[in-house]
Amino acid sequence: MEKRPTALVLGAGIMGLCTAWGLLREGYSVRVVDQAPPPNPLGSSVDHHRLIRHAYGAQPGYMRMVDAAYAAWDALWTDLGEVLHVPTGVLAMDEAGGDWIRASRAALREDGRAITDLSGAEVTARFPYLSGEGLDSAFWCPEGGVLLADRIVAALARHVVARGVVIETARAVRVDAAHATLVLEDGSRRSAEVLVVAAGPWIPRLLPSIGQRVTASKQVLVRLAPPPELAETFARAPMILDLSGGFYMVPPVAGTPLKIGDHSFSLQGDPDDPDRTPDPREAERILELARRRIPALDRFTPLGAASCFYDVEPEERFVVEKISRRAWVMSGFSGHGFKFGAVLGQRLAQAIAKPELEAFIPAWAAGDEVVSA
Ligand SMILES: Cc1cc2nc3c(=O)[nH]c(=O)nc-3n(C[C@H](O)[C@H](O)[C@H](O)COP(=O)(O)OP(=O)(O)OC[C@H]3O[C@@H](n4cnc5c(N)ncnc54)[C@H](O)[C@@H]3O)c2cc1C
DSSP states (O other), X not given: OOOOOEEEEEOOSHHHHHHHHHHHHTTOEEEEEESSOSSXXXXXXXXXXXXXXXXXXXXXXXXXXXXXXXXXXXXXXXXXXXXXXXXXXXXXXESSOOHHHHHHHHHHHHTTOOOEEEOXXXXXXXXXXXXXXTOSEEEEESOOEEEEXXXXXXXXXXXXXXXXXXXXXXXXXXXXXXXXXXXETTSOEEEOSEEEEOOGGGHHHHOHHHHTTOEEEEEEEEEEEOOHHHHHXXXXXXXXXXXXXTEEEEOXXXXXXXXXXXXXXXXXXXXXXXXXXXXHHHHXXXXXXXXXXXXGGGGSEEEEEEEEEEEEOTTOOOEEEEEETTXXXXXXXXXXXXXXXXXXXXXXXXXXXXXXXXXXXXXXXXXXXXXXX
């Protein structure tokens, strides 16, 4: 029997598992090492949902990558036998006419995407549960939706394990990139022909050179249930990106809670800290961002607040780079990586299998507009 090439992946978050899935499709024998069985509740890839949308401010490279991302998710849904994405559309709003919404609108239009400009009054008319007061500009984009994150990670782990991938629960204490080797806490080693390190917010500890560019950042989110008379309305609501309020809202799709969070980086915190319940004042700060736009907010039932970690690169550009002849790192996802998990894993696996594809990966993953992507 022909011997299959071997790969070792550190991290069973969305990046590590999607790369394992891609490597499996490329014919590799794959071992994944994670300190916790997936989905790790302390990892960046869970809780219930993550958003996927084309609106990307002045980062058209990522906007263009979203089509490839959808195609890769479709390939994954086929393999999993279920679709774990709920379309919602996107409502983006701004009071100040700021750069992000202006650049998003221009890039989306240039790309021929269907978006509808809305005034504040039109926002209220179309979405009566929102206040359009004070809005300078808003647009609606029918594409975009919610990825059911924890269900995806769990289903993907089951899928790859059923096809021979070994997921080992162990903590790595050292990465020997030159030898594609991990040293585990008990002193034992795991090696393969190629190593991929996808350690989420723990990366600075394992690879200090990447840690000079990427910082773990604790982010707070709040879960809520709309009052009964608004439950159905909010279940059909779009994702909301409120730039001046500084919050995003994920509607309560597919039995998940409604979620409100913000995207300003704390650049603080320890991902090993198991206590993920934020100070009530932090949760209140998040709610305060949304109160003006969602007038009924104080009638919502609080379902709890949580902290989750981003791995922040200062320009929010992903770091998918070769760190030795036989090892790659996936990092710097800066709170917007999940939507690209399937396509990044798929493309990195293809580049590992066919080294002539390697050269374009770092710039493409960093959001540059690379033609062959
Ligand atoms: C609150 C929040 C909201 C977000 N919203 C969105 C969104 O709407 N859209 C979007 O696209 N993205 C979003 N993101 C970002 C996205 O979720 C992340 O970019 C993505 O999940 C990162 O995946 P990962 O596999 O790199 O990291 P992780 O999921 O953290 O996986 C890393 C894994 O490595 C393991 N590990 C680390 N160190 C070791 C070690 N030494 N030994 C063994 N195992 C180890 C960990 O246990 C973990 O399971 C959001 C993130 C957060 C936190």
